[in-house]
Amino acid sequence: MEQSGTSTLLQGAVQDLASSVVSALRGGDHARAATPGVVDSDAGGIALAAVRVLGSDALLPSVLLGTPPDPDELAVFRKAVESFPPRADAAPTVLWSHWAMARTLRRLDPSSAAGEAEPGADWLDGASWQVLTHQLAVLAPLALPGEECAVTRAAGRRPVDVARGFVRAVRRRDWRQAAGAGRWLTLLDGVPTTLGLEAGLDFVELMGGQDPQVELQVRAARLLRAGAPV
Structure with a gap:
C-alpha cells in the first residue's frame, strides 16, 4: 500500500513538473523543478524523482528559449543527476536519459563536473x-x-x-x-x-x-x- 501511495505521489509530481515546463514554453512563469528547501525531506525526494523521470526536459525552457535557469531549479536538477546514477545493468534508455541530463547540466552550468561517456x-x-x-x-x-x-x-x-x-x-x-x-x-x-x-x-x-x-x-x-x- 505504501509503495502504491508513493507511486501515485510520484506520478502526480511528474505531471505537475511537466505542466510547469509547458507553462514556461508558452511564455508563462518560469518552470520550477521543486520547492527550494525541501530536497532533503520526503517531499523533496519525490520532487527529485520527478525530475529524474522527466529527464533533461525538466530544463527544456532554458535550453530551447535560452533563458537562464533559476539557481534553485538548477540545484535540484543537479541533485537529481547525482542521486540517480544508472546501474551497470540499466536499460539503454535509462543510460541515455542519464547521459542527456548530464549533458544539459554541463550546458547550463559549465562549471559542473558532470561528465558521462556517450552510451x-x-x-x-x-x-x-x-x-x-x-x-x-x-x-x-x-x-x-x-x-x-x-x-x-x-x-x-x-x-x-x-x-x-x-x-x-x-x-x-x-x-x-x-x-x-x-x-x-x-x-x-x-x-x-x-x-x-x-x-x-x-x-x-x-x-x-x-x-x-x-x-x-x-x-x-x-x-x-x-x-x-x-
Missing part, C-alpha cells in the same frame, strides 16, 4: 520500426537541433520508419508515443511529405493534450519547427 546505440539499428519508435519516444528529450549523438544519428537514418511509428501510435491512441515521435520528426530529413505532420501534431494535441507530458512534447515539436534558438 552505445547499436540496439536501435536492428530494431523493428515499432520498437524504434517506442524507444525514440522514451528518449524524446534528446531531440534537439544541433545536439548530435548516436541516438540522433540512428533516428536520422530511419525517418520513414519513425513516420510509420507516428501513424501507428496515433491509430493506437498512444498519445505520449505519438507526441514523442512527432518531436523527432520535426528534426529529421527525409520525412514523407504525405505524412501531414503539422495536422498530425494538432490532432495529437487535441486528443491527448490534457496530459501535460503529451502537451510538453507537442509544444517542443512546434518550437523546433519554428526554429527555436538552441
